Amino acid sequence: MRVDARVPQDYNRINLEPISGALGVIVHGVDMRELDDEIITELHQAWMDHKVLFFRDQELTPAQHVEYGKAFGELEIHPFTNNLEEQPEIIVLESTPEKFVAAESWHSDVTFRECPPKGSVLVGRVLPPYGGDTAWADMQLAYERLPDDVQEQIEGLYAIHSYEKVFGANRTGHRHAADEVVENAKEQYPPQRHPIVRTHPETGKKSLFINRNFVTGIDGMTQDESRPLRHRLYEQVNRLEITCRFRWQPGSVAQWDNRCTQHYAIPDYGGFHRRMERVTMIGDRPR
Numbered sequence: 001m002r003v004d005a006r007v008p009q010d011y012n013r014i015n016l017e018p019i020s021g022a023l024g025v026i027v028h029g030v031d032m033r034e035l036d037d038e039i040i041t042e043l044h045q046a047w048m049d050h051k052v053l054f055f056r057d058q059e060l061t062p063a064q065h066v067e068y069g070k071a072f073g074e075l076e077i078h079p080f081t082n083n084l085e086e087q088p089e090i091i092v093l094e095s096t097p098e099k100f101v102a103a104e105s106w107h108s109d110v111t112f113r114e115c116p117p118k119g120s121v122l123v124g125r126v127l128p129p130y131g132g133d134t135a136w137a138d139m140q141l142a143y144e145r146l147p148d149d150v151q152e153q154i155e156g157l158y159a160i161h162s163y164e165k166v167f168g169a170n171r172t173g174h175r176h177a178a179d180e181v182v183e184n185a186k187e188q189y190p191p192q193r194h195p196i197v198r199t200h201p202e203t204g205k206k207s208l209f210i211n212r213n214f215v216t217g218i219d220g221m222t223q224d225e226s227r228p229l230r231h232r233l234y235e236q237v238n239r240l241e242i243t244c245r246f247r248w249q250p251g252s253v254a255q256w257d258n259r260c261t262q263h264y265a266i267p268d269y270g271g272f273h274r275r276m277e278r279v280t281m282i283g284d285r286p287r
């Protein structure tokens with residue numbers, strides 16, 4: 001029998017099924033409502049090894065969704081999105097036939113914070129009959145596959161991250177917060193400098209930490225000077241060989257590491273209702 005090199009064979013309580021050659025595994029043998037310390041330890045190791053975990057046939061209530069997320073870190077409350085009233089840690093990401101909304105670009109979440117999220121757990125609540133897949137990209141591989149001269153060029157450089165491009169006052173179609181919340185956020189969430197080459201705090205691996213949604217420039221460069229480099233780095237995520245793609249089904253859940261991946265909600269379900277709910281774990285300052 002062929003043994004997949006991407007799946008270490010030392011898990012006792014969980015079984016893993018890779019969905020691509022780069023990242024992402026489907027976890028079998030786990031009911032996310034019933035966890036013990038050994039299962040959590042194995043899930044955490046699998047998360048570090050494969051960056052994205054997928055689960056099928058789960059029946060999580062919102063409260064159980066929050067409880068599962070807390071097993072992997074303290075949860076944050078997003079400042080600009082709709083949250084469940086009874087579980088404010090849960091972000092509601094919803095598109096309807098009347099109002100089509102989708103995160104239709106490669107990005108890491110909330111990198112405008114001083115400490116961007118560690119990761120997220122996303123549950124599909126209402127799914128279209130077809131379309132609406134989500135793709136993830138391995139930003140460690142994105143970095144490793146850059147030419148040596150580009151790696152040397154970006155070592156020590158910092159990108160500027162801001163919420164303005166997505167959630168600012170002039171982008172009302174992409175946010176749900178009131179105008180006064182957005183205005184007050186200028187003081188609460190000033191632009192942040194994060195290293196373009198980030199070292200993962202748990203694995204020690206380097207990855208590319210720059211995304212179109214929140215990066216507005218490179219520290220120490222003018223817009224004109226930085227634009228070719230930024231675009232060169234943005235394009236790196238488009239390499240299909242560093243990605244995986246997940247087809248949502250009722251009961252599906254995805255858990256990803258926001259520090260070393262980007263994701264893309266594919267907007268090919270116009271006219272259908274799609275509702276996703278997400279909890280997000282607080283991270284640390286990128287280094």
